[in-house]
Amino acid sequence: MSKMQLLHPLEHEDAEAVIIGGMVLDIHASPSIAANPGTTTPGKVYYVQGGVARNVAECMAKLGAKPYMISALGFDMAGNLLLEKWKSFGLSIEGILKDKDIDTPVVCNIFDVNGEVAAGVASVEAIEKYLTPDWISRFKSTLLSAPVLMVDANLSPPSLEASCRLAADAECPVWFEPVSVAKSRRISSIAEYVTFASPNEAELIAMADALLGSDEFRPLKGYDKKNNLSPASLFQLLKPAICLLLEKGIKVVLVTLGSSGVLLCSKGGPSSIQIPVDKTRRRGFGGELYRNVMKRFPPNSFLEHGRSSHFFALHLPAVPASVVRLTGAGDCLVGGTLTSICAGLDIIQSVSVGIAVAKATVEVAANVPSAFSLATIVDDAKCIYSSAKVLFHQSML
């Protein structure tokens, strides 16, 4: 238990989300003049804290939560940086395995003058090697009080399975973040345990294929004009894959569409996937968020007609943003949604907040903004919530 937590015994009694996955240092180098290939060019080098699980947890921390991070770091330069920053956020480091043999996960990218990756190397095998079922199982008791567990697909398949089984024993819902097309296929061994999954379109297709053991869904990727499609048309195209995920046991599929928003698809109404009140966190920012959202956009009528066992699909749009950099937006969408779920909001309210948090993220260069404005987030989230459209519910069949 860190000192900071000892100073706030009341807050520590709040149940907190558990986040298992990668803490990664992104080293970004950008030349200041056009480079000749094969040479070293003058420019700038930036150190950016990354890793999907780390970004999600940092976002939650910036929203006032105190997520419990389970990860692995070395004692090298990158590990020291990530750990010191983690402590500075006031978060527990108990769950972070530190070992001198670990090469801290690092992604080194050199960009060209247009901002595209010219060359890049990812050294992230430590996550699979050291974040083992054995290490994760040490935190069984932490999961008992957790409102939700998030795993990112950087974990090895055995570690994903171990995490999910522990969560099932603790009756803790699991959020699966697919990380990349290649790693998203790791859903195949854990779909039955997963409550929430947040793929983009390409990850959705790969997950469906992995679950079916086929490549049936591949042709969908060929639609190169999909950016011009309406959310409703896109949903029709993606519906077979989404249905397969729901059939395989995932309760809520959130397909992220970038600037087109999010498709929220489920087999139950929004209230069927709410966190038990005794596990919610209504103190601090979480409490303020809960009270503000309940006042500005209480759970409403969207799916009155939907029964808890019925399939429904909702499109939540994004709000216009002054984009500085897109990195981190997807992770902050998850962080904002998880924070809201943990505060006791329903899934539609929560995703609305998540999209508002993602919007605030693309407006800064960092993966996670240094601070969020509750008022702006609630305003944007209300706007998103009010513009949500039901694309499908069972009675339309």
Next chain:
Amino acid sequence: MSKMQLLHPLEHEDAEAVIIGGMVLDIHASPSIAANPGTTTPGKVYYVQGGVARNVAECMAKLGAKPYMISALGFDMAGNLLLEKWKSFGLSIEGILKDKDIDTPVVCNIFDVNGEVAAGVASVEAIEKYLTPDWISRFKSTLLSAPVLMVDANLSPPSLEASCRLAADAECPVWFEPVSVAKSRRISSIAEYVTFASPNEAELIAMADALLGSDEFRPLKGYDKKNNLSPASLFQLLKPAICLLLEKGIKVVLVTLGSSGVLLCSKGGPSSIQIPVDKTRRRGFGGELYRNVMKRFPPNSFLEHGRSSHFFALHLPAVPASVVRLTGAGDCLVGGTLTSICAGLDIIQSVSVGIAVAKATVEVAANVPSAFSLATIVDDAKCIYSSAKVLFHQSML
């Protein structure tokens, strides 16, 4: 004054070389599989302590000296790493400017599977911006007892000039390390102050052109078969440029030829450029080195026929090595030679030791080996010294 020095008051009384220039972190990323351009590939990321001045000083420290480093670092991840390592070598950090506004110099290179640079970015402007004449002049008194000052051409021209003037006031000889072809031209404003310069062939040509304000010497670079030339033929080709450097005031020009060894060219005999005995360092490794070298290959007959005002040129060969990595070899050649000069050896003995130290360096992956064997260095140096050949002396004119 660092704690370690306080613990060894006797050793601290030894005069020590002053080294001014860059401390740089090299971030090297190597893919483990062939990469598609424009993508991020799995691989490994290495953090290598570099910078010419830093490498030279670390090499001297590994040879038992305690060089006084004057440089500039930030409080960022790279700066912390370089500073902690520096402390671990037991070296003073007084001369290293630390400022939160400094972006610590970093070179980030991504290699291809053949070990060639695929893309690279150098962020080293802090050396010119923060290593100012004002900062350097604070160490005027340190220079008074220093047997030698080394400057690398990462310094801005005003800082190079300020360093040289301080050294002249302190009657301290200056060693100029050209760093790169582009930066080697900075010799133009300081040649009159420089006792030793250590260019490779391309830097030699650039320095001669810079001193003449011409591009007269460029054609020499066209000899693409120069690798097949004997040292004597190569010397004949390079002689006009070498002579120009000597005429402009540089007393000893060491042209490094990679695996072909070194051309040592001067206008005086070896004894004319020896350090005064009261500034030599004959305790510890320096003393052992001095005694061993004087026993195994005392200053001899090479240049008996050379008068102190006469031009002479000597070829010192390299010894065969099991090459692991070439980086750092040139810097360790300088570090070994400087350590020997500071121990009171003459320039021919010293360069022989320097080549032996460079040989030990190419046999490891790091820029500087973690330790040196005195016996091996002295054996190799004796072999080099014994194979040295006079290419030219004034009487041959």
